[in-house]
Amino acid sequence: MLDAIFNPKSVAVIGASNIEGKVGYSIMKNLKAFVEYSPDNKVYPVNPKYSKVLGFKCYRSILDIPEESIDLAVIAVPAEYVPTVLEECGEKSVKGAVVISAGFSEVGNYHLEDEIRTIGRRYNIRIIGPNCLGIINMYNRLNASFSKEYFKEGNITFISQSGALITAVLDIAPLLNLGFSKIVSLGNKVDVQESDILEYLIQDNTTKVVVLYIESIKDKKFIDSARKLAKVKPIITLKGGRSEEGVKAISSHTGSLAGDMQIYSAVFKKGKVLTVETFEELVDLMHLFSTQPLMEGSGLGIVTNAGGFGVMAADSCRKYDLTLPDFEPSTVEKLRKYLPPTSSISNPLDLIGDADTDRYRHALETLIEDKNINGILVILTPQEMTKPLEVAEVVVDIKEEIERRKLSKVIVASFVGGVSIKGSKSYLRKNGVPAYISPENGVEVLSRSYKYSIMKVQEDDCRYLEDIRSQLMEVKEENLDTIKELLSNPNEYNSKRFLKLHGIEVPKGYLVKTLEEAEYYGSILGDVVMKICSRYIPHKSDIGCVVVKPEDVGETFHRIMERGENYLKERGIKGEIDGVLIEEYIEGMELIVGGKRDKVFGPVIMVGLGGVFVEVMKDVSFAIHPITREYALDTLRELKSYKVLEGIRGRPKRDIDFVVDTMMRLGLIMELYPEIREIDINPLFVKEEGKGGYVGDALIIIEDEGYIGTEMGSRKYNR
Template structure:
């Protein structure tokens, strides 16, 4: 269930208030009063058997006595009455309800069924959508709808606010009204028994009245649905989140370092980032960021140039920038030379650029012009403190046009009160992001930087096919299945390293020994020195019980170490079982950094990957970052750079830089492993040594469980579906039909350039000469859980692949109806390629359980009309006088051609 019937919730023409009352301080009385006083232009229908009239309105005794079905019902009656009311509303034809009543999950009938379950069962046959229960309600100021028991109304505006907390709803509503902030939609989700974040995000993403979406979140459910909806919304408009529950106490004990480190808040942070949204940490930041992002231009980095007419404010801005992990732009020699020409000899000769307090308006204009040409800066911060020499308003009048036409972001800070009020108003009227303090301005800049960084990650769609060879993958699976068959859930260290090696991760040579004598024999065969470790399913961290001894130089040392380990284990953990010893060669890499790479399984978002500083103090240093699989090089590198240890991977003093690409490849290999083997619940490589020669895993731990589905099914983000690739022969040459990938962008631009203008107009209903960057991203960087685009591709004589045609289908969030489009390179029309693509698209839609495929084309696009008819499509009137609609019912229809 997703956006179906939500129009009745957000755009009702009639509203029934069930449980309406005049009893003071009751929910029913408050809701009715809010509905009547809110200015709702539709019909308001009170329902309560105790009254004949309320607020001048006729009251009906029950739902069954209503003369017609209201679009929306607001229910504020006792829990036990709700299921029957929902049943009656559904039978009458109502398709949306707001259940304000609390306690439906705790009250049960005689058969043990909760009122919430009975309510949902009653709604399901009628597709009746439910907001709540246990919510404050809904406000849509544009139509005067106040379907809530909030203590105040909302002003109209362009921001949608969605909250799981009723207290946050009323608090933010009061806070925003006092500041003149308006809303397009104000939504309290409550218990989200039916309508949840995913549903609301899907609706708001295409809501023309909403320019930005703000969310207060405590917990998400249905991770794949939430991530798909969040990514769609974040592509369409700024989507910002306050996530409650940041304290680490919620982390559960686990059988690995990763499980202990990856708290739920870290996982939510990773999900929010990966979805292209922005996380903020206060209500003020939430609304400030919405305004900032609405005015921001795209930005690639976090290098800030600061210009100021006083040294102090520049220093304050610099301190704030560094504290928030931003960077001061290193001004180029050309920029410094230009500034030398413009500014007095006493200027700061660096960034921040202090233009001196006596600066006339033209000096501001010239300096800003020079900084806007500086390639080493991603944005500029303009700071002005009032002086008696030049009025601030005069400076604002001169500078505002320059900033308004600037090719990059310029943020402004007017320090002061009344003396800069007019200047601040001039900037605000010009649409320039304006702040009261340098710290606030820097925070706004960093919000833009993080938002655009998250937006770039949103576009990444990694492959689902592991890079390891099939034989190696089979070997890894066999190890896991053998462990589960033996009744174990922890792999021994040698077994874990065998799995890692099967996926191409370098591991130190390791052997398993069942006795002291066998350990000595293996050590001699490996070659000294060696390391010796205990193998015990009852010991998570071997060093805690003296279960690790390094640099053993001969056979006697190995024997003595093994005997000592056995003794210490009996003394410290008498109940622990010793299964044997792990013998491995000693690795001499003095310049190596100790890293940790791990996997744990989150209850909501499934597998997550952790990277950070490794070693025995890993929990103490707590230097780590989290990402959702699947990964590619861009996502892996982003994961690495979000840790402090990443700085130590670079060269410093006499230390050679570590091979960061090798680290990233390891992260991708771990991602592939998680996708391919769903039984893996937790994994640790600690330490993973990294230096200039690459990486090597010294220690590994893997926990497995019986799998309930495929590796792909448990991921929050659907990876590239490599299983849909198909190679066929076409015109005597091999042709590949496969899903489109982000890296197909260059070929897609070339393909578009070979289309004739009429073909483009037939496909898009408009004339286009080239693809914009946003168009290209929309066509090639898709959410495979919601849409599909198959391309026909083949290699040219120079070995470079070329795109010959594209068939695209986008399903509605309910997976009921899917809209299709198809286009073939103009010089290849009439050769059967369109039929190949359309047939693959139809079979894909059938496999997904989609009910119908629909489309629309210009009426004289005879080629597509004939092709569609060949595959069983029927024509229907289009949305315009010169368009024709197409529909294929998949349940009954069968393709008549291949």
């Protein structure tokens, strides 16, 4: 059905206008090229005010158009009239609609948006918008938008929730000689979502690169659609609204740390989507992927006439996970013939400050033959002997040679300077060689190309995940009554029993209600930790209700119970204290592992540095369930503290498999128990490799728990 939107034969413009400056005028003006492109293409203006619009016969209603059905309707009328117009489109068997009109949910008119969604579904009309710029297909000259005209065929499809970003990209495009396949402004996304277009683009032969600007995603299908497309075409995404400001803290560590951007980062990671943080990065990657082959290995060759900038590029290679391989012996031998004795034949290759055009040419012709080199970064600074424009011409010649011979090599440039290199950089960009302001930029974009070459071929092995799912489903079936009882009162003791039942180890412990019980179990366990146990007291440490290795178990029992009772009394909380949890003292590296239920993407699992510093350090990473072993490991490797798990400076390697298994189990637990809103394990004690670990503290939050009021809802847990 989306083909009727992107490749229509008939287009009705409802709200067409003869008045310059009106949206309906701009759309009609833009659609002239569509009619001129093919005699089979038809455009029908619709507006009861006119008999003709820009030379086209105008109709009072879409129902008056003589054609039996219309492929695409472009609607640009005031918001309150859109439902009526869309009803008429349904009667006319319109297949697709682009609703340009604003005045819907963006200004609080949700009922109007619901109404047009309902009408669209009733008549099976696919709708883009409302509140959008429109759409463009370069290959049939369809400009169903009020953007300015720009028709350069290329391989980029740009999908954006912001019309302003589209107009900015189209204004930059001529400077970089960028060509597009399609431009899509999604607006409020009442119907067609990013996922619909991503799936459509899988079979679109004119699209090689997909670029997204996203402010929000409304459907979980995005992940699967992106993964399918990313196997064949790179997806580059800039997410708007990255800051944590305005994100409301909720009641667990996992919830409070799972801000909007953290969730989206996990979504993009699972969807194999390349992400950028700035508009500049977006344009840089757009240019690279649309003009160059993939960098299929990590080996970068650097050619420079400035040793300092070569060093800076080499430093960036370490940061961005690229390597500087030694040149092959045959490469070194060829280079010696053309380079002066003072030139060091190594990688980076310093051509010396007096490098002329021929020296660059010989070096680049030699490097494209070297099997160790997957990508080339050409650095130039203005020198007396170096002619920037001539060197730029050489670089373009080499790029064309790579294309002619179908070599798997990437070439980019960093001509560093100002006035004297301005023309050469423009020449490079217009001829398909990305040129960057600094060597570091060049290394970074090449690293993204290499990263995508790995991402696109990675496959998930789901067998172990399915084995655990079978185990946990069996646990649930065999223990329904016990589980129901545990989740009806998810204090720490019951939460830990629930987790142990599902294969996550907990310390040996007992819930004691009397002094005698406390002293008895304390004598059995040895070194212990004692904690108040009540679902109504989340902040146990804050009020002195957690005691590690108490000297007098009996006295500590009394003190903890007294403090817990005072806490409830002072706050007017009508809740019970279930007793004191006394359990064996456990040591190990402290992590946090938790789960949160996102309203769009479902269970999200967090892992990070644990203990009391989690809120300060925020060394955490997120993954979207379902989580395979390799996906869990990739998520762990994103942590700054991951190297500590591997063992550094004489410290033992930790049981990483235990952490991975815990992450997978938590995701499945949240899948199997939809009533669980959040799970928080902090700390998760991780022992040495092969020795597993234990849940140090656990919190389970159930949906719609009545006791979660201002006290718990307004503060983070700090146990």
